[in-house]
Structures are given as structure tokens and as C-alpha cells.
Amino acid sequence: MIIESAEVIVTSPGRNFVTLRVVTDDGLTGLGDATLNGRELAVAAYLRDHVVPLLAGRDAHAIEDTWQTLYRSAYWRRGPVTMTALAAVDVALWDLKAQRAGLPLYQLLGGASRTGLLAYGHASGRDRSELFDSIRHHRERGFAAVRIQTAVPGITRQYGIAAQAGAGSRYDYEPARRTARPAEEDWDTRAYLRHLPGVIEAVRAEFGPELPLLHDVHHRLTPIQAARLGRELEPYDLFWLEDCTPAENQEALRLVRSHTTTPLAIGEVFNSIVDYQHLIAEQLIDYVRSSVTHAGGITGLRRILDYAGMYQIKSGMHGPTDVSPVGMAAALHLGLAIHNFGIQEYMPHAEVTGEVFDTSFTFADGLLHPGERPGLGVTLDVAAAAKFAYEPAYLPLARLRDGTVHDW
Structure with missing residues (x-):
């Protein structure tokens, strides 16, 4: 061939x-x-x-x-x-x-290790009532686990809150804006740290102890701030706390780990096994967040996950809509085959995306499955793809109250 x-x-x-x-x-x-x-x-x-x-x-x-x-x-x-x-x-x-x-590809990777892959959806709201409604909506759609993102009083434009992005926005699915320059959002760390634990407490009280809850800090905190947050969230039994601090400084995770037992997920911006070398060997994280698309493919990410499995660290592959249906299918085949699968992020693509990419993967009863078509199970309609021209788009940036650029 x-x-x-x-x-x-x-x-x-x-x-x-x-x-x-x-x-x-x-x-x-x-x-x-x-x-x-x-x-x-x-x-x-x-x-x-x-x-x-x-x-x-x-x-x-x-x-x-x-x-x-x-x-x-x-x-x-x-x-x-x-x-x-x-x-x-x-x-x-x-x-x-x-x-x-x-x-189907998963058969070449060793066959299925499970019947389906637990997936989490993205719930958000400007206040508790709106957040609760979003959680209920996701549960009605079949999600058995949810990521919780909440607006913080005094922050008008913030990552992960769909309703704050303006009318007609798909911000909960696609934060990149089709604008000439990056949009700017606001950030106040102290306000966030004061607000979030109460929200998670309220969600846990409303929805009970069984629902897996996740939260994404999105690299916003210093190591000591992340340690404080992880410790304050311990009573609410998070499935994970994601990207609590920029992980390029691997020393930072030693400090966080020493202060909290809240599980930590890291790595959606990592792209090789070298990035994880000390984080895995020293057991400073619990979930690997890299995607097949950005970590050297199935070959590259499987190396990372096999290494992680030696230390009882599981997969939590990145799965937003900026991973295409092709990348999502690859993640599902890999996740079905590996032993140390943890959870799969799942953000359904826009309906129009289906005009270009036809897929065989399914979502039912909280579980994803790649399907049984040979290969990935994805086809691309070249003629349909030509109808949708590229449009420049930028991810946002964040600024503190004094105008300083912060981690987005």
C-alpha cells in the first residue's frame, strides 16, 4: 500500500x-x-x-x-x-x-477494553440558577458527568460562560472569534477564589454526591493559589481540577500536590512525552489532557498514556470543537483500546460541520463509541468543504483590572 x-x-x-x-x-x-x-x-x-x-x-x-x-x-x-x-x-x-x-481502528490497537467511553459535557451560567439549568440540560442530553464553569461577580467577560459572549454566540463550543484582533476578557483572581468554592458547594448540594463534577481553572493561578483552591474544594469530591496553574513550571505541581488531594488534570497544551516526564514519574497529576491531534497522533499520545499507566495516571483527552471530527474519532478509538482510560471531553460540533464530515461515532447513555466502520469511521466531502472558506479567528486574551495581560 x-x-x-x-x-x-x-x-x-x-x-x-x-x-x-x-x-x-x-x-x-x-x-x-x-x-x-x-x-x-x-x-x-x-x-x-x-x-x-x-x-x-x-x-x-x-x-x-x-x-x-x-x-x-x-x-x-x-x-x-x-x-x-x-x-x-x-x-x-x-x-x-x-x-x-x-x-475499525480500535481493533488494530488491541481491541476494546470497555463497552464505551464516559464523556463529560460543559455546563455554565451567569448565576446559580442559570448554571443549574445548564447542568439539568446536559443530564437530559445523556451526560453522566459535567464540567462546571461559573461567572464571577464583577467579571463581565470570562472564559467558559456562554451567555457572556453576546447574542448568537457559540462561545461554549468555540471561543475563537472571527475578528481582526483577539477579543479581550477580564480577570480577577481574588474574586474568583472567593466565589468558586461556594458555587461548587451549591452544585453538589443540589445534584447530590454521585454526579462527577469537573472544573477548569485555565492556567489562571499561581502555585500557592492553586494549592489553596484544591484544598478548599476537597469536601466536594471533584472528579478533577484542570490546568490549575501553568504547567511548564513542573516544580509548581509539587507544591500544589503537597497541599491537596483534589485530583489534578494537566496537559491540553502539551504535545510530547517530554512535557510529561517529571509530572508522570513523580505522580504530580492524575489525568493526561493532551489530544491525539496535538500530541503526535495515536503513536505519540499512546506513548504518553502507556507511560502514565505505569503510575496509575489515566487519560482525559482534550475534546473541544477545535479538535475536528477526525481528531475526535481518533481519540475514541484510542480511548476504547487503552487500559488506563479515565474520561473523554465531548463538545458536539455544530450541525453544519456534519455537512463536511460524516462520522460513525455515537453518544448514548453517557458513553461515546467510535463505531464499527473500517478505519476511523470518518469521511470528508471535498466538494462540501470547498463551500466553507477559511476565516481568520483568534482566541481571546485576558487582562487584569490594571490592564496587565494574564494567562487565558
């Missing part, structure tokens, strides 16, 4: 996606997700100008050799652009191999 051609398709059905489409000499087509939210064209150019010319004539079965070739021959290793491009090639080759075998 020889690679005959490869092309990069940029389309924007509801939001921008970058897809690598690889065709073999026996007529099979494999897909890989190359979407890097807010910097999509950087990956598209990397693929078109530097990777695609290397693919024609290669054995499509030689996944490991191709992975190592693209990783090592570039010399400039790792980083989000490189690893997202590499992931797209890797996933497309796994898609091809599974199609050629006539099997």
Missing part, C-alpha cells in the same frame, strides 16, 4: 478545520486532523510546504518509520505546529491501515 498523493484541506463549517487527506495506490483515502485553533494556517503551510512532498512513494503501512522520520529529520523537534502536523500524518496512516484490514 503505497502513498500516491496527499493534500491539505482547509475548511470552515462552523469553525476552521485543517485536514490532511492521504490517498494510496489502491484507492484508499486516510484522514488526519491538523487543526491548531487560532494558528491553523501555520500547520497547513508546514504540511503543504515541508511534509506532503515527503509522503509520495512511502509505504503507508510503515507508520512508526514515518513517525520517526518526520520527527527526527526536521531537527527542530516538538512544539505545537510540528506535532500537530505529525499527528495528521500519523492518524491518516492508521486510518488507512485499519481500512485495508477491514476493521
